[in-house]
Amino acid sequence: MTSLPSSIEIVIVGAGPAGLACALVLASKGVPFLLLDALSEGQNESRAAVVHSYTLEQLEAVGVTDTLVSRGIHMGLFTPVADNGSTPFIYIDITGSLAPYTKYPYALMIAQVDVERILTARLQELGGVIHRQKHVTKVEDVDGALVVSTDSGESIRAKYVVGADGSKSVVRSSANIAFLDPHTGKPSVATDDDLQIVLADILLDEPLPPSIPKDRLWGNFDKNGFVILIPLKSSIIEPKPNTHLYRFAGTVPQGTAPHSPEPAYIQRIIDERGPGSSHADSPNLRPKVAFIASGSRYRVRSGLSVQFAKRMPISGGWVLLAGDAGHIHSPAGGQGMNLGLCDGIRLANALIAVTSGVEHADKAFKKYNDVRRPAAQSVITMVEGMTTLFAGHWLVENWVVKTLRNWTLRAVFAIPGVQTAAAWRLSGLVHRE
Numbered sequence: 001m002t003s004l005p006s007s008i009e010i011v012i013v014g015a016g017p018a019g020l021a022c023a024l025v026l027a028s029k030g031v032p033f034l035l036l037d038a039l040s041e042g043q044n045e046s047r048a049a050v051v052h053s054y055t056l057e058q059l060e061a062v063g064v065t066d067t068l069v070s071r072g073i074h075m076g077l078f079t080p081v082a083d084n085g086s087t088p089f090i091y092i093d094i095t096g097s098l099a100p101y102t103k104y105p106y107a108l109m110i111a112q113v114d115v116e117r118i119l120t121a122r123l124q125e126l127g128g129v130i131h132r133q134k135h136v137t138k139v140e141d142v143d144g145a146l147v148v149s150t151d152s153g154e155s156i157r158a159k160y161v162v163g164a165d166g167s168k169s170v171v172r173s174s175a176n177i178a179f180l181d182p183h184t185g186k187p188s189v190a191t192d193d194d195l196q197i198v199l200a201d202i203l204l205d206e207p208l209p210p211s212i213p214k215d216r217l218w219g220n221f222d223k224n225g226f227v228i229l230i231p232l233k234s235s236i237i238e239p240k241p242n243t244h245l246y247r248f249a250g251t252v253p254q255g256t257a258p259h260s261p262e263p264a265y266i267q268r269i270i271d272e273r274g275p276g277s278s279h280a281d282s283p284n285l286r287p288k289v290a291f292i293a294s295g296s297r298y299r300v301r302s303g304l305s306v307q308f309a310k311r312m313p314i315s316g317g318w319v320l321l322a323g324d325a326g327h328i329h330s331p332a333g334g335q336g337m338n339l340g341l342c343d344g345i346r347l348a349n350a351l352i353a354v355t356s357g358v359e360h361a362d363k364a365f366k367k368y369n370d371v372r373r374p375a376a377q378s379v380i381t382m383v384e385g386m387t388t389l390f391a392g393h394w395l396v397e398n399w400v401v402k403t404l405r406n407w408t409l410r411a412v413f414a415i416p417g418v419q420t421a422a423a424w425r426l427s428g429l430v431h432r433e
């Protein structure tokens with residue numbers, strides 16, 4: 001284990017997607033930093049599974065886009081159904097809509113663990129180091145510096161501390177930055193009303209029923225919530241003969257999900273609400289779960305930090321937030337990891353401008369806050385709208401209202417320009433500066 005310096009200008013806390021992206025940009029420009037993470041290795045549980053067009057464009061600057069693109073599945077169509085019907089209630093031709101505007105006109109389906117591994121490998125190529133098993137316990141604002149303390153007794157004096165330490169950010173709380181529910185304006189905390197989702201990386205037996213696509217998401221939205229199957233590639237899951245890897249995501253009532261789901265548990269949800277589960281379908285049309293590589297459960301809620309950049313009163317140093325430390329929300333539309341990666345890149349560019357003397361800190365970090373906080377706010381609004389439209393109780397429990405919703409959505413998505421607008425927002429291209 002290498003010892004840490006006692007002082008350095010930039011400390012990044014957290015080597016998830018946001019911290020890695022920030023570190024990569026700094027490393028690519030030769031700007032020194034210290035990257036700390038509490039864990040002994042990267043996480044490998046089921047989490048995000050999609051990288052969107054804008055993020056791929058942004059990651060070009062650090063030379064990882066080609067590798068990501070070559071490792072994932074390119075989803076060119078988004079065609080979820082309602083009540084296990086055969087006609088999509090939303091139809092978005094992502095490739096057709098985005099091809100004139102970007103080199104990456106698709107949603108790239110790839111496990112978060114692989115995204116993190118590709119970023120880490122590139123960081124190492126550029127000479128960057130992740131100091132692991134360094135749990136940051138507090139960041140203090142003292143005369144002349146911010147002091148970052150770890151549970152192994154180190155103290156590092158810094159001028160800029162990046163909080164990329166996830167939704168329970170110690171950096172954010174040390175700086176007294178409130179993390180609020182954007183609707184109530186009250187602190188964002190877990191409640192029993194939160195939506196609960198079970199995630200699992202599963203191997204499905206051959207033959208796959210014809211209803212399950214191998215190149216795009218299968219999604220069903222009904223009164224019990226949603227079930228989604230996403231074809232996936234993953235470097236950490238050993239392939240088994242005659243099986244296909246999918247990411248399963250399904251909403252379940254609070255308190256009913258096991259911590260680590262077994263195949264029988266996922267199979268039951270697929271049999272009830274997955275492909276081939278409508279009464280008219282033969283049981284032979286249902287996919288069979290052969291194996292679960294990893295599984296998790298989590299609660300969905302929204303939270304947004306009141307500021308992404310704070311000049312600390314005593315030292316004059318800056319606390320800067322990126323990724324889940326700044327925002328959390330529903331996984332609808334697969335936006336969380338993308339926001340975090342783009343925050344990290346944008347923040348690194350602001351840090352480079354400040355440390356090289358090109359821009360004053362007040363201006364550069366205000367701009368960072370003014371660009372990325374509204375981007376997070378607009379994603380929260382979009383994904384909450386999607387969650388309500390797809391799974392809102394008042395919409396899906398009343399047969400008449402639901403039928404009206406499905407017809408309306410089909411008609412709306414047939415209007416020229418609507419698909420492009422939707423694809424533009426989902427892809428993040430709307431946040432291009």
Ligand SMILES: Cc1cc2nc3c(=O)[nH]c(=O)nc-3n(C[C@H](O)[C@H](O)[C@H](O)COP(=O)(O)OP(=O)(O)OC[C@H]3O[C@@H](n4cnc5c(N)ncnc54)[C@H](O)[C@@H]3O)c2cc1C
Pocket residue numbers: 013014015016017018019036037038039046047048049050112134135136137164165166167169170199296297298322323324325331333334335336337338340
């Ligand atoms: C179960 C689950 C499922 C998800 N599913 C999806 C999905 O389907 N689609 C989607 O888009 N998003 C999903 N997300 C969200 C997505 O994973 C996050 O948006 C993304 O990981 C955010 O990246 P980040 O770098 O901000 O934070 P994180 O990935 O949380 O990384 C934070 C890092 O900081 C480290 N750290 C934390 N505290 C400290 C400390 N005190 N000291 C040092 N290091 C610290 C952690 O070890 C970690 O490595 C899911 C999240 C979870 C938890």
